[in-house]
Amino acid sequence: MKIAEIPYTQTPLLTTLVKDYLENKLPVEWGGIYPDWKDVEKKIEQRKSFTHRQLLVQIINKQYHSVALNEKVKNNIYSLQESNTFTVTTGHQLCLFLGPLYVVYKILHCIKLANELNQKNKQYHFVPVFWMASEDHDTQEINHVFVKGEMIKWNVSEPIPAGKLSTEGIEKAIEQLHKSLGLQQHSEAIISLFKEAYLNHKNLAQATRYIINELFGSYGIVVIDGDEREFKKIVKPIFKKEINEQCIEKNVEKAIQYMVPHSYKIQANPRNCNIFWLHENQRIRIERVEDKFYLSGTNQIFTKEEILNRIDETPEKFSPNVLMRPLYQETVLPNLANVGGAAETAYWLELTEVFKELNIPFPLLFLRASVVLIEEKTVQKIKKTELKVEDFFSEEGEPERKYLKKNNLVFKTESPLLTAFLEELQQNIVHIDASLETSAKATAQKIKNELEQLEKKVQRAIKLKNEVQLEQIKKSKEKLFPQNKMQERTVNFSEYFVNTPHFMGYIYEAIDVSGKNITVLKCL
Template sequence: MSGPGVRARLESVLQGQGTFVTTGHQPILLLGPLYVLYKALTAISLAAQLEQTFGAPVVPLFWIASDDHDWDEVGSTTILDRSDATRTLALPVPAGGERKSVGSHILDGPGLDVLDALPDIVPESEFTAHYLKLIRDAYAEGHRVSEAFARFLAGVLGDRGYAWIDSARPELCRAAAPLYRRLLSDWDGVVEAEAAGARALEAAGFDAPISRVEDALPLFFDEGGGRHRVRRGGAVPLEGWRERLEAAPEGFSPNVASRPALESYLLPVAATVLGPGEIAYWSQLPPLFGALDIPLPSVHPRAAWTLVEARTRRILERTGLSPQDLAAGAEPIVERLTREARPEAVKRAFGHFREDAETGMAGIEAAVADNLPGLRGAVGKMRKGILDAASELSRQVDRATRERLDVRLGQVRRAGANLFPRRRPQERVLNPLSFLCRYGPGLVERLAHETDRQVASFLAGRAEDG
């Protein structure tokens, strides 16, 4: 829990006198991309505003999906370094742990060596030491990956009155066992509900985002060697799965389809905060919620921001660009600026030359075709040689122009790397650490304030829509 007042409110909700607003993510290294932070801030804001509306406690809850086994995603993060270049840090995958749940992995010294590079990567400011200490305290030897994530998230968000839950905790797994029994007892009904969700989307003209595994439940089992889908017709019969559930409920965990249902099965969830991809796959889930007799919570989109720093804004203003102009990367802009910066006399001369060359070559080709047709090949080579030479000279002109524009083009490239790294939205690639080190807790305050405004506007729009 985070914040002194959240415990009492949490106890009220658990006693049936309130509700939750949930969001969540895998315990990705150092909080992962910016959008993870945006999800948490949206849930906190939405809970506060719904609490005012309902007049009863509404607690924001971050569901740490530590039963996930995607080490490639969870174990790495991309940070913008001091030169605005992207640097990816990755924890080593534990030997034999490729399919094991990541959240329960215990951090050790050798695995944490990757974080030693952080002081040389992040910007230096009055805030840097604070955030590096938060990381050292959170990602300490002996901590679980999910515990490190929760500690660092708490350090970044501060006392904002939210709670979190670790999905891999044995207590939660045991509490989930009755839902898993329900899945096993109505295997055909559950499989059909998943298929119905996919058919409904496809009938509406959309692809079903959750791929189905033939005759498999939306459920995983890990007997120590890694997570695998619970399937019928394999080495384990239905009765065998039931026996395993009774003997070791901690070995079972939900998949992407059943995890949302599990949240609402265990907790009174009024609303959940989702990103665009999650909203897409949630649209496939109503039949599954119905088959399990679980209420479907309201869906609220997370906030989405692009952090435009003052130095980046100045570059945009000087070049007449908007952030969206760099969505395809900086190079198209670099090429345009280079063309525009060519000396006007050189551009005119090239244009006249090409026009004259085309006219002259057309005349030569016509004359040769009428009088010396055997030389057509030689004329073609001549045309190609002239145009190739012109193209090479044009490239040299561009290189010379770029050298004159070197500083300006470098700034455009830095702006592109900041706003759309790897041609993807900033929030989906960049870790918040560099921005936090540069601007400190004030950045989170500003984001929280803007998120409050966005959530209020969304709720007002819903009210107007009835």
């Protein structure tokens, strides 16, 4: 049951850049980029020339070799051979137990968007795709989740490409999760899923594909691993252009110039080389100094000719960074739309000029769906304070201030009348004797200071008398924003899955594919 739909742009949760994007207010230099359904036909025309369909299907089938395919997934994979089939893509790092809730929301949003496109455009077919960021090497970001306020951690810290991480040692994290979930209705089902995934698959990429296939395969989502030699052979020209021309830095800097006059936050600064080198399970930054290329933290140096030869001979050893990855994805997929978070949307917007330079069609960008799950007892607590759920999606301290104001409990000693009185008093005193001006000002300031101290005492008394109500507001806020963050950024889906018979379907139905609203949903 939906409790509320809150327009994202009416909250302080987005940067100005992303707000302006959602409201179609970006500067003209961006060329009217906006997630508009009317642009679907135009994007399809741009994508009809995609030429790697047979190879794409071969690669996906190879990656799925050990997975029992759902019929819908199988049909979607083979449909990619057809010229009227296009993809809708989302992606994420390979997090323990899928990570925070918003990863599930991303996946379901991608699926629902593809389904709606299928309903509106019967002559075409749209396939939802989850792109595994298997080369990302920040293991500190992916090795833990929170369930019922408790951190569950997998003791792995080697900074190696996540997809290659061995799943050995993950049993302890599964046991800890089992203990946290307790004897809930579907605890055994989710624990069995994770045991099968992590204990019977040798690395994190295989385990994550298995989990997504088990949870979402019935929707037809196709999982793709970007750590693939054949894909990288396709993008060799882009790797070379980056080496020869620094095309990402040059063109992102151009986009940043659009941003500066509007005080937009720069999400990702380009480097002079936006490629990593993969070697013996290490992902090493390539740093350019004139026409020499250094592998960071090593003594290895390449000349430009040497590194270009390496791209030809061993493209699989090159890995795109955060700004090159979208270019990689859009080159190897017939992609029409991308579903991503606010930060992702921001750095994709920085890449518009790079896409033009490389003649790659820029996809429709959809801000991923945002869902907040709320228990009935929290709904009742909020009702007792006579506030609305929407009031909690505002600036820090605003729900408390609104409650006090609503109940005429705001006490202010400062007023225009008092200020005017003190100014008039000073003027009258100076008029009588100018030498008393300093004394008059000091006395007026002393009165203000005394009144400020009195105001603080009165405010403390008000809060003390309304301690119960203010505590209810605080606890409600903690439920919606655990650890002072959006719930979806901290809590793992398993906490809610175990109590909700059809959790994925429930979320799917509630998702707003426009990405413009935060959906507040009552827990079943």
